[in-house]
Amino acid sequence: MSDRPHTPLLDTVQYPADLRKLSKDQLPQLADELRQEMISAVSVTGGHLGAGLGVVELTVAAHYVFDTPNDKLIWDVGHQAYPHKIMTGRRDRIRTLRQGGGLSGFTRRSESEYDPFGAAHSSTSISAALGFAIANKLGETPGRAIAVIGDGALSAGMAYEAMNNAAAAGNRLIVILNDNDMSIAPPVGSLRNSLARLVSSGKYLAPRKLAQKLARAMPEPLHVAARKMEEYARGMFTGGTLFDELGFYYVGPVDGHDVRALVEVLENVRDADIGPMLVHVVTQKGKGYAPAENSADKYHGVVKFDVVSGKQDKGPGGGPPAYQNVFGETLAKLADTDPKIVAITAAMPSGTGVDKFAAKHPHRAFDVGIAEQHAVTFAAGLAAQGMRPFVAIYSTFLQRAYDQVVHDVAIQNLPVRFAMDRAGLVGADGATHAGSFDLAYLCTLPNFVVMAPSDEAELAHMVKTMEVHDSGPIAVRYPRGEGRGVPLPDQPQALEIGKGRIVREGKKVAILSLGTRLAEAEKAADQLDAKGLSTTVADLRFAKPLDHELIRKLMTTHEVVVTVEEAAVGGVGAHVLTLASDEGLTDAGLKVRTMRLPDTFQEHDKPEKQYDEARINAPHIVETVLKALRVNSAGVEEVRA
Numbered sequence: 294m295s296d297r298p299h300t301p302l303l304d305t306v307q308y309p310a311d312l313r314k315l316s317k318d319q320l321p322q323l324a325d326e327l328r329q330e331m332i333s334a335v336s337v338t339g340g341h342l343g344a345g346l347g348v349v350e351l352t353v354a355a356h357y358v359f360d361t362p363n364d365k366l367i368w369d370v371g372h373q374a375y376p377h378k379i380m381t382g383r384r385d386r387i388r389t390l391r392q393g394g395g396l397s398g399f400t401r402r403s404e405s406e407y408d409p410f411g412a413a414h415s416s417t418s419i420s421a422a423l424g425f426a427i428a429n430k431l432g433e434t435p436g437r438a439i440a441v442i443g444d445g446a447l448s449a450g451m452a453y454e455a456m457n458n459a460a461a462a463g464n465r466l467i468v469i470l471n472d473n474d475m476s477i478a479p480p481v482g483s484l485r486n487s488l489a490r491l492v493s494s495g496k497y498l499a500p501r502k503l504a505q506k507l508a509r510a511m512p513e514p515l516h517v518a519a520r521k522m523e524e525y526a527r528g529m530f531t532g533g534t535l536f537d538e539l540g541f542y543y544v545g546p547v548d549g550h551d552v553r554a555l556v557e558v559l560e561n562v563r564d565a566d567i568g569p570m571l572v573h574v575v576t577q578k579g580k581g582y583a584p585a586e587n588s589a590d591k592y593h594g595v596v597k598f599d600v601v602s603g604k605q606d607k608g609p610g611g612g613p614p615a616y617q618n619v620f621g622e623t624l625a626k627l628a629d630t631d632p633k634i635v636a637i638t639a640a641m642p643s644g645t646g647v648d649k650f651a652a653k654h655p656h657r658a659f660d661v662g663i664a665e666q667h668a669v670t671f672a673a674g675l676a677a678q679g680m681r682p683f684v685a686i687y688s689t690f691l692q693r694a695y696d697q698v699v700h701d702v703a704i705q706n707l708p709v710r711f712a713m714d715r716a717g718l719v720g721a722d723g724a725t726h727a728g729s730f731d732l733a734y735l736c737t738l739p740n741f742v743v744m745a746p747s748d749e750a751e752l753a754h755m756v757k758t759m760e761v762h763d764s765g766p767i768a769v770r771y772p773r774g775e776g777r778g779v780p781l782p783d784q785p786q787a788l789e790i791g792k793g794r795i796v797r798e799g800k801k802v803a804i805l806s807l808g809t810r811l812a813e814a815e816k817a818a819d820q821l822d823a824k825g826l827s828t829t830v831a832d833l834r835f836a837k838p839l840d841h842e843l844i845r846k847l848m849t850t851h852e853v854v855v856t857v858e859e860a861a862v863g864g865v866g867a868h869v870l871t872l873a874s875d876e877g878l879t880d881a882g883l884k885v886r887t888m889r890l891p892d893t894f895q896e897h898d899k900p901e902k903q904y905d906e907a908r909i910n911a912p913h914i915v916e917t918v919l920k921a922l923r924v925n926s927a928g929v930e931e932v933r934a
């Protein structure tokens with residue numbers, strides 16, 4: 294059921310200016326209607342549901358109290374910003390979320406003036422907000438910057454780097470910590486315990502008490518007056534929190550679902566002039582929608598679903614396994630007999646398949662939180678001490694740890710194993726999550742081995758290859774989603790490093806494929822053969838080291854060589870061209886064409902459409918070959934001028 298809810302009050306609010314005309318007593322009803330509208334919208338689009346449900350009241354209160362868009366409200370990650378989008382002039386498009394041509398699933402500067410800073414990778418909000426605040430200070434411009442950051446995102450070092458630096462912003466900077474005691478999975482580490490202690494009394498800070506405390510913190514006359522108040526000194530604010538040490542005035546804990554209390558607390562915070570403040574708001578991920586509240590992941594990310602039952606439209610099931618699960622299960626199996634294997638995830642246990650490993654080997658599985666840099670150097674330390682660490686990180690999130698990859702792993706030639714999931718285009722999450730750059734950023738590093746499987750069985754073999762490769766760093770990249778449906782090997786076999794394979798042999802055209810484009814390469818070869826253009830298809834397997842022998846042979850025996858990969862320029866095509874140039878293979882007139890992702894940040898859409906737009910599907914391979922040969926689509930050679 295996706296019927297639209299009845300929302301009389303919400304219908305009067307298109308922008309925050311409309312919201313500010315309402316009385317505080319009307320806000321709970323508005324929040325209820327906003328929540329219903331969001332559930333209804335996401336039921337037809339899919340997307341990030343639980344996080345947004347948890348911040349409905351916070352969204353209303355923040356826009357009610359602060360002067361957005363002049364005050365800058367910056368949502369960390371942006372996956373919780375759907376209620377914010379509904380309240381900031383985008384309700385008419387909310388049912389296009391994450392669809393081709395529709396609204397982004399995250400905040401985006403190009404989408405609205407109410408999105409002052411784009412996001413999707415976590416833990417950037419405080420730094421960005423500090424930038425706005427300091428710019429206002431230097432420009433003597435009024436306006437605050439408010440960063441809303443989750444407890445999960447607060448596990449990343451960047452958040453502390455920003456806080457450590459924030460004093461200069463004064464009261465222009467406000468951090469709202471949205472503590473729902475959840476990341477995608479339950480949060481981890483000592484920080485979680487520390488936050489739990491702050492909320493452990495079960496009592497929330499009353500706005501009245503906050504007003505008194507803030508008065509005490511203000512300059513002397515007020516301070517003295519406030520000290521005389523009866524309720525002095527026994528409030529919830531304890532001082533001495535980590536945040537105080539970092540120069541913030543800690544306010545909390547505050548009930549994040551009591552919209553009236555939230556408004557009053559934020560009004561007090563807005564009006565206090567005592568330096569940067571951190572408001573600790575306690576919320577529940579999935580709040581107000583029973584199926585989300587009751588599910589283990591709080592409906593962090595969902596596909597379309599039935600609103601009444603909460604049942605998600607996951608299809609019939611029984612299809613090929615997802616790459617992430619092939620990785621996790623293969624590694625778990627190898628670890629049965631290899632006590633040195635350790636698996637590390639940075640807050641993505643299910644997304645990376647590390648949960649499968651953890652189920653069998655809990656003491657050798659580490660979720661380090663959203664801390665990719667730490668994950669990589671932690672693995673480097675493990676490797677230096679003789680362990681076999683596998684760091685499973687989405688390709689896009691590994692970008693954050695590039696210096697650790699170079700400095701801590703590659704330069705020291707340590708055998709850290711990198712499992713890079715979500716390589717290539719990922720669909721609805723769009724450009725921020727596309728794994729486009731890993732080949733470019735890894736293949737240039739001395740010491741690295743870089744692989745890409747063409748199907749799930751190849752992935753199993755590559756995991757085995759990584760296990761036994763103790764002489765230096767090794768990485769494998771594979772896409773989001775299901776495999777091709779090929780049988781998985783009982784005993785994965787280690788591949789010979791730097792050796793590709795011929796999948797089919799021809800004479801005139803050679804397609805060198807890396808990764809799962811192989812299926813498209815084979816389709817293209819069928820079509821080229823049918824036109825009388827006999828085509829070889831090679832599965833390179835290794836982007837680094839390249840199979841020099843294979844490539845040299847194909848380049849000296851074929852008329853056209855086409856490379857194809859699911860990665861940006863600078864990947865395997867670039868390295869094949871470098872090899873060809875180094876060896877003079879193109880000197881005799883060989884035609885080489887490289888097919889790769891375009892030099893643009895592609896918009897969110899269905900992956901198949903994105904690949905079509907990228908022009909690396911079978912028809913595009915055929916077209917590229919025909920153009921290189923100056924042959925028309927009927928296979929007839931064009932007369933050259």
Ligand SMILES: Cc1ncc(C[n+]2csc(CCOP(=O)(O)OP(=O)(O)O)c2C)c(N)n1
Nearest residue numbers: 344413414415443444445446475476477640
């Ligand atoms: C650098 C980075 N690593 C991992 C992720 C994947 N990710 C997105 S949301 C999320 C959980 C964030 O938890 P929290 O900040 O508490 O927000 P909540 O979903 O609980 O509202 C994670 C791990 C990411 N977006 N960015």
Ligand SMILES: CC(=O)[C@@H](O)[C@H](O)COP(=O)(O)O
Nearest residue numbers: 370372413594644715722773
């Ligand atoms: C917001 C975020 O970064 C994650 O929730 C991400 O959207 C998950 O992507 P997958 O669905 O590919 O695991």
Ligand SMILES: [Mg+2]
Nearest residue numbers: 443444445475
């Ligand atoms: Mg959280």
